[in-house]
Amino acid sequence: MVNNVIKSKHKPHALLLVESKLCDLNSFISNYIKSIVCTGENCEWCKKIDTNSYFDIITINGYASTIKKEEILNISNRFSNTAVESRGIKFYIIKGVEYATQQAINSLLKFLEEPPIDTYAILTTRAINLVIPTIKSRCQICTFKSNFIVFDEILKKYDLDDAQKQAIKKTYYSYDDAIDQLKSKMFYTTYDFANSFIHNTNDLSIIKSLQEQFSKFDYRQIELSLKLLNSLVSRNEQLFKLIDNVRANPNKILLFNNIWTVLQGVK
Numbered sequence: 001m002v003n004n005v006i007k008s009k010h011k012p013h014a015l016l017l018v019e020s021k022l023c024d025l026n027s028f029i030s031n032y033i034k035s036i037v038c039t040g041e042n043c044e045w046c047k048k049i050d051t052n053s054y055f056d057i058i059t060i061n062g063y064a065s066t067i068k069k070e071e072i073l074n075i076s077n078r079f080s081n082t083a084v085e086s087r088g089i090k091f092y093i094i095k096g097v098e099y100a101t102q103q104a105i106n107s108l109l110k111f112l113e114e115p116p117i118d119t120y121a122i123l124t125t126r127a128i129n130l131v132i133p134t135i136k137s138r139c140q141i142c143t144f145k146s147n148f149i150v151f152d153e154i155l156k157k158y159d160l161d162d163a164q165k166q167a168i169k170k171t172y173y174s175y176d177d178a179i180d181q182l183k184s185k186m187f188y189t190t191y192d193f194a195n196s197f198i199h200n201t202n203d204l205s206i207i208k209s210l211q212e213q214f215s216k217f218d219y220r221q222i223e224l225s226l227k228l229l230n231s232l233v234s235r236n237e238q239l240f241k242l243i244d245n246v247r248a249n250p251n252k253i254l255l256f257n258n259i260w261t262v263l264q265g266v267k
Helices: 002-007 025-037 044-050 069-079 102-113 148-155 162-171 175-183 186-199 204-215 219-232 237-248 252-266
Strands: 014-018 057-061 090-095 119-125 140-143
Touching (some): 002 025, 014 025, 025 044, 025 090, 025 119, 025 175, 069 090, 162 219, 175 186, 186 204, 186 219, 219 237, 237 252
Parallel strands (some): 014 119, 057 090, 090 119
């Protein structure tokens, strides 16, 4: 089904991609876009896709922050104009469409109903049951399977012990996030932070140092630290609730103290 979408000469104007844990989604998206813009051997447009230099692609990441109406309107306004690239084909990618506000969904529905010529939508979700029927009915739906065998091979390229490999598999949903954060070293730094926190809850000098470190974390690293802590203490319900609420609670001091309280109760 997935490969058939790439090979098909008649591409749907809108795709809804259903992610499974640790599936290689970004590779599919890249290959799908190239299958539309490609003009033949040594295609300059394919090279632009590979180097992220094709200007007529807009990406919104609902996994990082709630998708707002203004972001959808920005796509609509920008794509109502002539394409920047002479190829003339435009794409918008909305990751985590289930995290869109109702106002954003209403704007998206209008755009999906009347798409501009040569404009393709790629939506993704990790919870198809949370995507409203009117969105699903306007898209061709493709479901991706987990690919743990390929992922295990990828992990061999990195300096990881067995405990770290298990933590990665328990912590990450996105194949691409895992690889990106291994390359940037964010995983290693945050894993060491989480381990130190778990094993030193009664050492005030270490806790103070960890709090200073935590205060410098951005949203992505805070979320990763909570997910790692949750995986390392066998999915604690209270930590799981903190993960759900982290977007709504930007107060790092309060959040750190809540984590500390939970971890003291785990011992």
